Amino acid sequence: MNVLITGANRGLGLGFVQHYLAKGWQVWACCRSECESLAKLGDEALHLVHWDVGENTGPQGLLPDSIDLLINNAGIYGSTKGGQSLDEIAPDDMLDVFNVNCVGPLRVVKYLKDRVIAAQGVIANVSSKMGSSADNSSGGTYAYRTSKAALVMVSKSMAVDLQSDGVRVITLHPGWVQTDMTHHSGLIDITTSVAGMTQVIANINNYEAGQFVAFDGQIVPY
Ligand SMILES: NC(=O)c1ccc[n+]([C@@H]2O[C@H](COP(=O)([O-])OP(=O)(O)OC[C@H]3O[C@@H](n4cnc5c(N)ncnc54)[C@H](OP(=O)(O)O)[C@@H]3O)[C@@H](O)[C@H]2O)c1
Numbered sequence: 001m002n003v004l005i006t007g008a009n010r011g012l013g014l015g016f017v018q019h020y021l022a023k024g025w026q027v028w029a030c031c032r033s034e035c036e037s038l039a040k041l042g043d044e045a046l047h048l049v050h051w052d053v054g055e056n057t058g059p060q061g062l063l064p065d066s067i068d069l070l071i072n073n074a075g076i077y078g079s080t081k082g083g084q085s086l087d088e089i090a091p092d093d094m095l096d097v098f099n100v101n102c103v104g105p106l107r108v109v110k111y112l113k114d115r116v117i118a119a120q121g122v123i124a125n126v127s128s129k130m131g132s133s134a135d136n137s138s139g140g141t142y143a144y145r146t147s148k149a150a151l152v153m154v155s156k157s158m159a160v161d162l163q164s165d166g167v168r169v170i171t172l173h174p175g176w177v178q179t180d181m182t183h184h185s186g187l188i189d190i191t192t193s194v195a196g197m198t199q200v201i202a203n204i205n206n207y208e209a210g211q212f213v214a215f216d217g218q219i220v221p222y
Helices: 011-022 091-119 142-163 190-202
Strands: 002-005 026-031 046-050 069-072 122-126 168-173 212-214
Touching (some): 002 011, 011 026, 011 069, 011 190, 069 091, 091 142
Parallel strands (some): 026 046, 069 122
16 A cells, blocks of 8 residues: 655654554655654655645655555644734734635645556544534634635545545544644643554545544544
8 A cells, every 4th residue: 555644753653653654654754944753764665755735846756656645744833932922923924824724725735646546545634623613602813714724625625525535535534643843732642642643544435525534533523
């Protein structure tokens, strides 16, 4: 089985890489700059690809003809100044974060969809509960919240559009996880989050096309 993962050099992306290598999959791990953490794994089933999903240049590296699972994991939080409050948020922050978190997965899918169709595969888009309007009781965090909310909709449209091609699409919430993004202040560790999300992916037929699902299998209202 072939899996391609974006933002694979650290955090949840690296966790996904380790999970699928341990299961004996061929893993195409994408990184935009620092790829040493991946190279150090020294696994024959690991294939490195340079890919900045915020750019239109596409990937550098050999890709498989068919992809059973594509995980759009790469993401950024954006400025932490003032918690992205109404007073502090800048238009350019909004656009930068939207470009990576929402347009990025769209770029990747446009580039790879024929290979996913060839495998009748699965696309998993990693969003966040922060993108759920129903869950937003604390406000602020304009750039991150809106980019992840928009990704939920992009993911749903992909699910509808690719269904007739035999491709299943799901949107994931990893939980609040101890990674660089949360300054390691999350409630759960990477292993727990990845174990949960990969279980959800494995059970994708239990969910509706494009459904927004947390690492613990709970549906996220949005
Ligand atoms: N941690 C949480 O609690 C949490 C909760 C909800 C959702 N998420 C989502 O889960 C995903 C992974 O988060 P994480 O916690 O593992 O974050 P992280 O530790 O900050 O890692 C982010 C990864 O994305 C990569 N990346 C950033 N911009 C990129 C770009 N333009 N092109 C390619 N790769 C890029 C980073 O690469 P570099 O090393 O090159 O920067 C890094 O590999 C993100 O989409 C995040 O929004 C996380």
